[in-house]
């Protein structure tokens with residue numbers, strides 16, 4: 001299957017495909033999923049001398065990794081206050097440091113291996129949707145500095161137009177200069193190329209259809225694919241929002257949620273400079289949040305959750321993209337003459353506690369999943385940690401590894417739950 005018709009697919013730096021697996025093979029580590037998580041794990045495992053095979057059912061980056069907005073932001077879906085309340089100050093600090101580290105890690109890999117993925121290092125800003133949301137951002141800014149020595153910059157209502165020119169974001173925002181943007185599919189392609197140079201093998205159009213656990217201590221697992229089997233000692237599950245029945249327990253722990261993006265034609269300089277003068281990546285403070293940025297060729301890329309669906313009929317997609325366009329015009333009315341040239345969507349993976357999870361299943365399969373829409377940078381770090389877990393690298397265990405992954409109650413009823421959740425969030429955004 002090819003890539004979706006995204007801006008990223010249309011501007012990818014290479015279209016080299018990888019072979020389908022057509023034989024029985026043996027490897028140290030088999031990685032299921034060719035996105036950021038799987039390919040980062042492949043890179044670090046190969047560098048450590050392991051024999052690694054990545055199996056992707058479509059193309060590398062076909063999942064969320066090649067479709068996202070390319071916004072590498074710090075923080076988590078949960079607020080720092082929630083994290084601290086649940087885990088205590090020390091662990092919350094470690095989590096904040098991890099979120100800054102993962103952004104640095106991606107930048108370090110891009111710089112070291114000269115991956116051509118259009119880095120834009122102008123920082124990010126979260127803009128307040130309501131006056132009460134600005135008060136919350138202010139508290140967060142002060143708290144981060146006092147308790148965690150973590151620096152952000154507060155922008156008040158007097159100065160917000162220097163960041164964004166929009167009738168609906170008038171109250172202020174919080175800048176984190178560590179955040180940045182890239183071309184996600186070109187980063188995927190770059191990661192795959194360097195992992196291959198280090199010795200990893202990548203198979204595309206190869207779906208793992210089942211996994212068999214053996215008692216043998218070397219060939220502990222057999223992965224079945226339509227035209228060949230893989231015997232291996234370790235497995236990495238890196239399938240996030242696309243996790244299927246081959247790992248039933250993990251599937252029940254992940255809620256797949258759709259997110260959609262539109263991209264305008266390139267904007268004239270004056271218009272681009274007017275709407276987002278400092279070219280930062282932007283998201284807002286709603287539950288049904290909007291996220292947006294300018295691309296290097298000055299298109300506005302605008303995304304959001306219009307609903308939670310992961311698949312839809314053609315007419316439902318038309319409604320989703322038309323609603324997204326309306327949302328974009330409510331933020332930037334001055335773009336009404338600008339055409340929409342790309343529209344696409346993908347699936348994110350949410351967990352019960354809204355946190356990413358890394359660990360091992362009861363039968364010994366390694367996994368990193370559940371980024372809750374914040375995985376563009378964290379997935380590279382968790383891929384690296386998975387590699388270290390497998391090679392036995394001496395290191396201190398991270399807080400994320402200690403969080404238990406719960407199955408989601410009534411997972412089979414997820415369409416109903418998502419509809420209810422969507423309804424609740426829409427009301428909450430109106431009244432909170």
Ligand SMILES: Cc1cc2nc3c(=O)[nH]c(=O)nc-3n(C[C@H](O)[C@H](O)[C@H](O)COP(=O)(O)OP(=O)(O)OC[C@H]3O[C@@H](n4cnc5c(N)ncnc54)[C@H](O)[C@@H]3O)c2cc1C
Nearest residue numbers: 033035036037057063064065068069071208346374375376
């Ligand atoms: C529209 C959209 C916008 C987003 N924007 C942002 C953003 O701006 N910033 C941010 O931080 N995060 C964002 N995200 C989330 C981010 O993209 C993900 O968290 C991240 O890409 C997860 O990477 P991954 O490698 O774990 O999973 P994925 O990239 O989803 O890869 C999983 C892969 O597993 C493969 N697979 C599944 N089952 C099998 C099988 N049985 N056999 C073989 N292969 C299999 C799939 O085909 C898929 O390619 C966005 C997501 C979407 C959808």
